[in-house]
Amino acid sequence: MNEMPRTLSSVVPPMSRSDASASPARRAPTRRAIVAAAIGNGLEMYDFTLYSFFAVTIGKLFFPAGSALTSLLLSFATFGVGFLMRPLGALLIGNLADRRGRKAALTLTIALMTAGTALIALTPSYASIGVSATILVVIGRLLQGLSAGGEVGAASALLMESGGKARRCFLVSWQAATQGGAALLGALSGVAVSAWLPPDALQAWGWRLPFLVGLLIAPVGFYIRRHLEETHVSEANSAFNGVRVVLREHARTLVLGTFLMTSSTSSMYVIVFYMPTYLVRTLHMPSVTAFAATCVSGFTMLVLAPLFGRFADRLPRRKPLLIANSLLSMLIVIPNFTLLSSGPGLPLTMMCVAISGTLMSIGTGAGTAMMMEALPRHHRATGMSIMYSFGVTIFGGFAPLAVTWLISATGSRMAPAGYLLCASLISFTALLLYPSNPGRD
Template identity: 55%
Template sequence: MQEGLEAAAIGAGKAQGAAARPASQRAMQRRAVVAASLGNALEWFDFTVFSFFAVLIGKLFFPVEGEYGSLLLSLATFGIGFVMRPLGSVVIGNYADRAGRKPALTLTIGLMALGTAIIGLAPTYAQIGIAAPLLIVAGRLLQGFSAGGEVGAATSFLMESGTRANRGFMVSWQMAGQGASALAGALCGALLTRGLAPEALESWGWRVPFLLGLMIGPVGFYIRRHLDETHSDHARERSAFAEVLRGHGRALLLGTLLILGGTASMYVVVFYMPSYLVKMAHMPPATSLLAGCAAGATLLVLSPLAGWLADRLPRRKPLLLAVSLLSLLVVWPAFSAVQGQPSLATVLAVVVGLVALLSTSSPAGFLLIMESFPRKVRATGLAIVYASGVTLFGGFAQFIVTWLLKLSGDPMAPAWYMLGCSAVSFAALLAFREQAAAD
C-alpha cells in the first residue's frame, strides 16, 4: 500500500514536471522574443525616422546649394553608419560566440541608445557650424557598429531559444519587430508632419521621435540582463571570425549575395519610398508617410505567419525560389503603376504587395543561412553575412537611387536597382546548398 502511494506520488511529480517544462520553456521563449525585438526595434525606429526626415535633416545639418545636394549628404550620412557594420559584426559576433548571446545583446542596445541620443540632441549647423554634421555622422557610426553585431547575436539567440518545431516562428519576430518599429516611426512622422506647423517641425518637432526612441534603451537593457543564456564558449582558442573564414567561406559569400535582393527592396520600399513619392510623384509628405505605415504593418502581421509556414515545410529553398522569382516579375509593373497613377490607393497596394513578398521569404531565408553555420560560429557568420550585404546594397540604397535619379532623370531608377540586386540573389539561391537542421 505504502509502496503504491509512493509510486503514485512519483508518477504525479513526473507528470507535473513534464507539464511545468513546456510552460517554463514558453515563458523563456516569450522573454527571448521581447528581448531580441527591443534592440532591433530601437535600430529600425531610428532608421525609419531618419529616412522620413531626411530632407529636413539635410537642410538643418548639410546646408548646400542645389535641389539634391543636402538630401544626398543626408542620405550619405544615413548610409555611412553601415560602413561600421562589418567591423561591428566581427567584434560583437566574436564576443557573442565566446562570452555568450546575453552580454553581446546588452552591449549592442547600450551603444544604439547612445547613438540615438547624439542624433536627437545634436545642435544644428546654424548653431555650431561644422561640428553639427560631424555629430550626426558620429551618432550614425556608433549605431552602425552596434547594429553590425545585433542581428547576428539576436537572431541566433531567437533560433537557439526555439525548438526544431518552432525555430522559424521564433526567428520571424526579428522581422516582425522591425515592422512594428517601422510602423511606429512612420506614424510618429505622419502625426508630427500633420500636427505641427513647418516652423515648429523644423525647430524641434523632428527631434521628438529620436528622444522617444531612447525610452526603449533602458527597458531593453534591463530585460536583456535577465535572459537565459543559449551559448557561450569561454575556452575557445581561436576566434570565431578566423574559424568562420577558414571553414565556411562558401556560406559567407553565397549568404551575402542571397540577402542582396531582400535588403535592397526593404530599404527602397520601406525607407526611401516617402522621399521618392514627394520628389518624383509630388505627393504630400504626410500622405507619403502612410506608405511607411503600411509597410511596417505588413511586416508585423505577415512575418510570424511566414515563420509558422517555414516550420512546416520540409525544405526552405523551394519557397525562397518561388518568392524570389515572383519578386523579379512584379517590381517593374509595381513602379510603373506608381508613376502612372500616383494615388494613395495605388501606392499602398504596391507597398503592401512588395513587403508581403519580403515578409514571406525572410524567416526561411534566415534559417537557410543560419543552418549552414554550426552554433559555435553562428552569431559571427550571420553577422558578417548580414552586415556585408546590408552595408553594400542596403545602407547606401537610398543614396544610390537618388544619385541614379539625378544622373538619368528616369523615375524607374529604383525599380532598376531592385531588379539588379534581386537577380544576383536569385543566382546565389540556386547555388546555395541547403543543410539539414542544425542544433
C-alpha cells in the same frame, strides 16, 4: 514598440509535440527572447526612419552650408557613415556573441545604440556649439552603425536557440516583423510631431521628441536583455582566432550568404524607405501618399512575416518556399511597377506597395533560419552578422542612391523595377548554391 509584448503573447503558436523542450515553462523565456530582440532591432529601424524623415532639418541644424541641397547631402552622407561601421560591428560583436554568449553581445549592442541615439537627440545645434555639434552627430551615427552590425546576428541566433527546432522560422521572422513595425511607428511619430507643432518649433526642438521616445524605450530593452536566459557560451582562444576560423572554414557560405541578402535588403531599402521619395518626386503624387506607403509596407511586414514564418515551420525544407518566392517576386516586379508608375490613384498605389511588402515577408523566417543553419552554433552569430552587414552595406544602403541615379540617367520610371529584378537574379543564383541543413544544432 512598447506594445510589442502584448502583441507577441497572442501570436506565439502552440508548442509542437515533437519539441519536448517547448513546454509551458519554456514559453515565458521564449517570449522574453522575442521581446528582447524586438526592442533592440526595432530601435535601430525606428531611428533609421526618423533620421530619414527629419534629414532636411538635421542638415540645416548640424551641417550648415551654402545651399540647402549641400546641407541635405551632408546629412545623408553622415547617415551613410553608419553603414560603413556595420562590417566592423559584425566582426567584433558577432564574435563576442559566439565566444561569450548572446546576452553579453545584445546588452552591448543596445547600449551602443542608446548612446548613438542620445547623441543625435541631445546634441545642441551648430549655431550653439559650432563644429563640435557636427562631430557629435557623426559619432552618434558611428555608434549606431557599430551596434547594428552585431545586432542582427546575435539577436537572430538568440531567437533561433530560444525555442525548439519546430519553431525556428517563426522565431527568427520577428527580425523582419519588428523592422516593419518600427518603420511604421517611426513614420507615425514623425508625422504626428510635424502636424502638431508649427514649423519654427519643429525645427528648434520638436524634431527631437520622437528620438527621445526611443531613448525612453531603450532602458526597458537593456533590462530585459540583462535578464535573458543564455542560449550559448563557447570558450575561444582569442577574438582574432575566432573571426579567422569563421572566415577560413565558411568562406564560401559567407560569400553566398552576402549575395543571398541582395534581394531582401534591396527590397527593404527601396520599398520601405525609398518608395515615399519615388512616389512624390518621380510620380508626382501627393505627400500624404508617401506617409501612407511607409505605413502600409511597415504594417504588412509586421503582420505577415510571423505568419509566413509559422507556415515555413510546417515545411520539411526551407529552399522550396524560398525558390518559389524568388520566382514569384521576379515575375511580379515589372507588372507591379508598371501599374505603380502609371499613377493609378491612392488605393491601387497602396495595393502595389502591399504586394511588394507581402513578397518581402514570405521568405524572411525561412531565409534567416536557412542562413544560420548552414553554420555551426559556435560560429552562427559571427557568420550571420557578416553576411547581413556586408549585404546591407553593399547592396541595401546604396540602393536608394543607385535607383535615384538610374532614374536620372535613363529617364525611366521603371528603373527601381530593373534594379530589384537584377538584385533578385543575384539572390536566386546564390540561393540555388547555398547549403541547406534544416534542423542543424
